[in-house]
Amino acid sequence: SQQGEEDPQALSIQEGENATMNCSYKTSINNLQWYRQNSGRGLVHLILIRSNEREKHSGRLRVTLDTSKKSSSLLITASRAADTASYFCATVSPYNQGGKLIFGQGTELSVKP
Amino acid sequence: DTGVSQNPRHKITKRGQNVTFRCDPISEHNRLYWYRQTLGQGPEFLTYFQNEAQLEKSRLLSDRFSAERPKGSFSTLEIQRTEQGDSAMYLCASSSAKRYKGRINEKLFFGSGTQLSVL
Numbered sequence: 539s540q541q542g543e544e545d546p547q548a549l550s551i552q553e554g555e556n557a558t559m560n561c562s563y564k565t566s567i568n569n570l571q572w573y574r575q576n577s578g579r580g581l582v583h584l585i586l587i588r589s590n591e592r593e594k595h596s597g598r599l600r601v602t603l604d605t606s607k608k609s610s611s612l613l614i615t616a617s618r619a620a621d622t623a624s625y626f627c628a629t630v631s632p633y634n635q636g637g638k639l640i641f642g643q644g645t646e647l648s649v650k651p
Numbered sequence: 652d653t654g655v656s657q658n659p660r661h662k663i664t665k666r667g668q669n670v671t672f673r674c675d676p677i678s679e680h681n682r683l684y685w686y687r688q689t690l691g692q693g694p695e696f697l698t699y700f701q702n703e704a705q706l707e708k709s710r711l712l713s714d715r716f717s718a719e720r721p722k723g724s725f726s727t728l729e730i731q732r733t734e735q736g737d738s739a740m741y742l743c744a745s746s747s748a749k750r751y752k753g754r755i756n757e758k759l760f761f762g763s764g765t766q767l768s769v770l
Contacts, residue, residue, distance in 0.1 A: 571758060580655070580742055580761035581694070626693050637682065637748055637757045638707065641693030 544627060544642040552650055557614040559645040561627030562607075568632040570603055571639065572612050575624045584612075584625075589632070617649045655762035657743050663768045664733055671729045672765045676745030683726050684759060685718055686742040687711070694742055700726060733769045740764045 545560045563570070569588045573581040587594045587603045587610070594601045600613040614621055624646050628639040656675040664670050676683050681702050686694035697716070698708045702723040712718075715733075720726040730737055744759040 573761075578740075578764075578766070580657075580763045581744075581759075583758040583760070586758055628693075637746060637759075638684070638696055638699060639694075639759060640696065641686075643691075643693045 544625075544645045546645060547643070548646045548648070550648040550650065551617055553617060553619055555617055555649075557617050557621070557647055557649070559612045559625050559627075559647070561610045561612070561642050563610075563627070563629050563642075564608065565629075566632055567605070568630045568634075570601075570610050571628045571630070572599075572601060572610075573626045573628060573641075575626065575644075577623075581626065614647075617647075619649050619651045621647060622649045623647060655743055655745050655760050657741075657762035657765050659765060660763065661766045661768075663770065665770050666735060667732055669729065669731045670733055670767065671727055672741055672743075672767075674726045674728070674743030674745075674762060676725070676743070677747075677760055678724075680745035680747045680760070681723070682746045682748055682757070683720055684744040684746070685726070685728050686744065688740045688742055688764070689738075697728075730767075733767075735769045738767055738769045740766050 543562050567589050571586045572584040575581045585596045585601050587601050598615045603610045624644045626641050626644045628641045658673045684699040685697040688694040696709050697712050698718050700720040703720050715731045718728045742764045744761045746757045746759050748757045
């Protein structure tokens with residue numbers, strides 16, 4: 539079962555523009571993570587934000603977390619064609635000892651040169 | 652560190668046949684996960700191991716599915732009597748759990764997956 543929903547399902551922008559993807563989830567979390575997946579490949583971890591954090595940066599990535607609204611956003615600034623991929627948020631429950639990730643359905647990002 | 656390795660990359664089989672996939676995690680990682688992903692969807696959790704112990708199985712994992720991690724290193728996922736609905740990408744991931752203020756926060760390292768097509 540999927541934990542949450544991502545919005546939009548697909549996003550097409552020009553190189554140099556910013557891309558914002560949103561993720562909503564249903565239950566309490568220990569942490570929330572964002573992953574990228576190029577077509578036909580495995581997922582690559584981008585950033586992890588803990589439940590007691592509100593914002594985190596990593597290079598051109600900025601992630602926010604609002605636990606009161608059960609939502610997160612991923613901002614990619616100054617996008618490049620190489621950023622074209624699917625982006626997934628995933629949550630970890632505080633009640634799960636195994637660190638199991640529950641993924642959303644993803645946002646497909648297309649960055650046109 | 653060669654990353655998580657999965658074999659084969661692609662598998663085409665006929666309905667009713669058995670298939671087995673292999674996953675070699677990053678060597679020092681004690682946790683290993685199997686996920687299944689269909690086109691346009693996010694990965695769905697199947698099962699995970701801590702060392703050689705299988706600690707959780709999803710209800711998605713029917714009796715036809717079995718996973719092992721015999722020596723706490725590589726893992727195999729077997730599907731018996733395959734059905735067309737089993738067609739999917741099967742992803743393996745590993746992690747090394749680290750505690751932060753009493754809680755485990757870990758990121759997963761994924762393999763490139765095995766794409767299964769059941770005809």
